[in-house]
Amino acid sequence: MPTDSRGKMRRRDFLKTLSGVSATLVLSSSPLLVSACAGRSAKRNTRSTFDLSSVSPVDRSDHSENPTYVAGDDPAVPHEVLWNKNAFLASKTISGDSEVAPLVIVGGGMSGLFTTYLLRDLNPILLEQATRFGGNSKAESWNGLDYSVGAAYFVKPELGTPWQKLLTELEVDKLWRVKTGEDPVALESNIYERFWSGETARSQANKFRALEQYFQNVFNDQNGEVYPDIPYNDAQMRAVVTGLDQESFHSLVRRKCGGRIPTHIETVIEHYCWSTFGASSAELSAAAGLNNFAAEFGDLVVTPGGNAGVAERVLERLSQSIEPSRLRTQSLVVDVQARGNYNEVVYLDAGRDLKKIKAKAVVLACPKFVAKRLVDTFESDRMNAISKMTYRAYLVANVFLKKAPQKVFYDLYMLGNGTIDLRNVMTTSLQKKATDVVLGNFAYGGDASNQAVLTLYRAFPFEGGRAMLYSPPAIETYKREFEEQAVQQILPMLGLTSSDIAGVRIARWGHPMPVAKVGTYAKGIPDLLRKPHRESIFFAEQDNFLLPCIETCAEEAFWVAPRVRQLLKKGSSA
Numbered sequence: 001m002p003t004d005s006r007g008k009m010r011r012r013d014f015l016k017t018l019s020g021v022s023a024t025l026v027l028s029s030s031p032l033l034v035s036a037c038a039g040r041s042a043k044r045n046t047r048s049t050f051d052l053s054s055v056s057p058v059d060r061s062d063h064s065e066n067p068t069y070v071a072g073d074d075p076a077v078p079h080e081v082l083w084n085k086n087a088f089l090a091s092k093t094i095s096g097d098s099e100v101a102p103l104v105i106v107g108g109g110m111s112g113l114f115t116t117y118l119l120r121d122l123n124p125i126l127l128e129q130a131t132r133f134g135g136n137s138k139a140e141s142w143n144g145l146d147y148s149v150g151a152a153y154f155v156k157p158e159l160g161t162p163w164q165k166l167l168t169e170l171e172v173d174k175l176w177r178v179k180t181g182e183d184p185v186a187l188e189s190n191i192y193e194r195f196w197s198g199e200t201a202r203s204q205a206n207k208f209r210a211l212e213q214y215f216q217n218v219f220n221d222q223n224g225e226v227y228p229d230i231p232y233n234d235a236q237m238r239a240v241v242t243g244l245d246q247e248s249f250h251s252l253v254r255r256k257c258g259g260r261i262p263t264h265i266e267t268v269i270e271h272y273c274w275s276t277f278g279a280s281s282a283e284l285s286a287a288a289g290l291n292n293f294a295a296e297f298g299d300l301v302v303t304p305g306g307n308a309g310v311a312e313r314v315l316e317r318l319s320q321s322i323e324p325s326r327l328r329t330q331s332l333v334v335d336v337q338a339r340g341n342y343n344e345v346v347y348l349d350a351g352r353d354l355k356k357i358k359a360k361a362v363v364l365a366c367p368k369f370v371a372k373r374l375v376d377t378f379e380s381d382r383m384n385a386i387s388k389m390t391y392r393a394y395l396v397a398n399v400f401l402k403k404a405p406q407k408v409f410y411d412l413y414m415l416g417n418g419t420i421d422l423r424n425v426m427t428t429s430l431q432k433k434a435t436d437v438v439l440g441n442f443a444y445g446g447d448a449s450n451q452a453v454l455t456l457y458r459a460f461p462f463e464g465g466r467a468m469l470y471s472p473p474a475i476e477t478y479k480r481e482f483e484e485q486a487v488q489q490i491l492p493m494l495g496l497t498s499s500d501i502a503g504v505r506i507a508r509w510g511h512p513m514p515v516a517k518v519g520t521y522a523k524g525i526p527d528l529l530r531k532p533h534r535e536s537i538f539f540a541e542q543d544n545f546l547l548p549c550i551e552t553c554a555e556e557a558f559w560v561a562p563r564v565r566q567l568l569k570k571g572s573s574a
Contacts, residue, residue: 050324057134057311060141063505070475071140071149071507072396078129081334081348082373089335094346095353101125101326102568104345104359106333106374107541109135110151110307110550112365113314114166114557115540119564120321125357127347129332133315136512137550139305140505142400147440147453148306149396149507153179153410154550156299163554170313176301177443185268185413186437191493195268200418204262211265214256218294227294228287231526231545231555238521241287245521249273249289250281250422267420268413269293271435274459277548278392278513280425288516288547302410304443307550336362336374338534361564363538365557367391367511368529371539378533385528389543391511393466394459397482398440400502404452405439405494412437414489426462433485434458451502454490456482459513466510479506516546530556538564 053060059071081088103119105112108128112135116126132138136150156178157164167173185195196212198205217225232238244252253269254261261269269289273281276292303309318327330350337344345357364371368386372378378386414435421428440453458478460468468474487498520526530544540560542552 050319050327052316052319055132055327055329056315057132057137057308058139058141058146058305059132060146063140063142071138071505072509073136073512074130075470075510077332077348078370081332082370085334085373089346089354092354094356096355098344098356098358099125100358102359103361103363103564104343104357105363105365105540106336106345107135107365108133108327108329109365110137110311110553111135111540111542111556112363113311113318114554115363115365115560116322116327117314117318118557118561120318122564122568123322123326125326125359126318126328127331127333127345128329131329133327133329134308134311136509137307137311138507139308140398141305142398142453142503143451145441145444145451145453146305146309147398148308148438148455149398149505150306150308150509150512151550152306152438152455153300153302154307155295156301162558163551166554167310170310170317172303172310172313175303175309175313175443177303177445179300179302179410179442183411183413184407184409185264185415186489186493187264187415187418189489189493191407191412195264195413200264200415201262207257207262208265211253211256212297215294216297218290219297228291230287230291230521230547231552231559232521233559242522244287244290245285245519247286248282248518249284249286249293252286252290253281263420264415264418267415267418270420270422271413271415271432272296274429274461275394275436275457277515278394278459278461278465279390279515279517280422280461282422282425283515283517285516285518285520287521291547292549300410302443309443310550333366333374335376336364336537338377338536343536361536361538361567363540363560363564365540367514367541367543368539369511375533375537382528382531382533385525388525389546390463390515390517391466391543392459392461392513392515393469393508393510394457394513395469395478395482396507396509397434397456397458397479397486398505398507399454399456399482399486400504401452401454401496402500402502403450403496404441405454405496407494408442409439410442412439412490426464429459429461433481437490454486456486456490458482469508469510475506475508479504482506513548514543514546520546530559532563536567 103122103124105116105124105126108126116124138150139146139148184191184193187200192199196208198208217223218227221227226240228241228244229237230241232241270281273279273284277284331347333347335346342358342360343362345359347355349355368389372386416432434456436457438455440455483504491497526545530539532538538560540556542548544556545552
């Protein structure tokens with residue numbers, strides 16, 4: 001259950017509704033919609049070469065001289081600028097003439113990359129504040145093994161859907177390895193292969209099997225159970241989701257268990273919610289929890305480097321189909337203003353010069369807590385919805401091993417002693433530490449020249465967790481705790497010892513996981529977050545539906561792309 005936007009959801013109903021228009025979204029290359037000014041501005045900014053390796057979501061640099069390097073997000077510059085935006089703008093002036101473009105996309109994570117790809121014939125400008133694209137779908141490399149430092153996997157897409165067609169068009173299906181069957185769990189110092197058969201609690205085996213059958217029925221839409229597709233785009237599915245949204249995921253599971261959840265199941269589900277949502281099962285909407293957890297009973301797919309492998313493939317194709325100078329990292333957007341029939345986008349470039357772009361359309365593919373600082377004219381209901389949003393943090397440790405584990409698996413769920421205390425999630429999660437151990441070279445077949453990478457995920461499923469990550473002493477403490485847990489708990493179960501460790505690297509993510517709390521969907525929060533602002537500023541981000549996964553990113557890109565096209569087509573024919 002590695003964390004957040006790895007994406008586990010099966011978006012059957014929604015994606016099928018898009019199948020009739022997928023060719024328009026994915027394959028369109030009509031020059032009709034491209035503004036004449038795009039070529040003029042692009043010519044002024046064209047670079048002679050495009051160094052994909054320097055901006056790729058997969059960092060293949062040699063990190064041997066800095067084994068404790070902290071990857072992940074870096075809030076220093078965004079906080080310096082955006083949390084004091086007016087003073088910052090007053091202290092600087094715009095450098096050079098305004099650039100003109102039909103479309104600017106703000107944010108180079110998965111949502112921004114997918115949106116840019118679907119609208120690539122418009123030659124959009126993509127602005128990403130980090131040094132590399134990918135958002136938290138990033139990876140690094142060790143001895144030729146690409147390993148994830150963030151999002152790790154997603155559900156195998158259903159044949160014939162736009163999502164499947166997009167991945168096939170990108171040839172991602174040639175990269176991935178499919179994970180079938182049940183993942184093992186670690187209880188105390190033992191590994192169990194058949195958890196849902198009641199292997200860890202034989203006296204309660206019937207309850208384990210009954211709950212497993214319920215989740216399978218939900219995933220397969222059978223025996224009267226309906227899978228809650230999120231995002232939803234029709235009244236029927238909205239009713240299903242909002243109905244489930246009346247209670248917490250913990251409450252739902254408790255009802256399905258007849259009033260009391262077997263201890264080991266309660267622990268598995270709570271740990272899952274930590275690492276997937278950064279939230280307790282007791283605060284999480286049953287709609288979101290069921291959407292993700294039921295999908296775990298289907299097939300998963302993993303690419304080398306986790307979801308960074310998908311992000312890198314999208315970026316490769318983009319660099320071949322649009323002018324590379326329009327793919328810009330180290331470009332922090334500071335201000336977005338609607339000015340009548342165009343929008344002004346002001347950003348800080350790599351040289352810390354302020355630049356301005358005039359664009360007919362803008363897509364904000366960035367979190368809402370950033371978007372609200374970029375746009376000063378948001379409606380009060382949108383701002384009120386954003387103010388209620390919660391984001392959570394997590395850490396990732398990659399442990400480099402000189403030899404491969406004796407056991408080949410994808411995700412090993414760490415149950416500790418098999419119990420959980422929901423009364424104090426903060427204390428309990430800090431004691432539990434990492435709850436998932438992923439075999440980082442699974443996509444390579446599980447073995448790579450007798451070496452391996454173990455990726456450990458540790459969530460902070462409580463308010464204030466982010467602040468605990470951003471100081472050097474804290475990182476050193478967490479690194480030591482990762483190493484201790486690996487040596488004392490994990491390696492012995494895999495037939496390894498501390499002498500097999502070649503190094504450990506840490507990645508931290510301050511707020512990548514939006515939490516869908518009980519009542520989120522029933523209150524119509526996604527409708528407020530998703531609706532375009534002043535008809536020309538659009539939103540394509542996983543937090544539109546507070547559901548952190550790669551499928552949400554793709555679906556929101558599919559949703560927004562035709563709306564952007566409609567606006568630009570209207571403008572070009574005016």
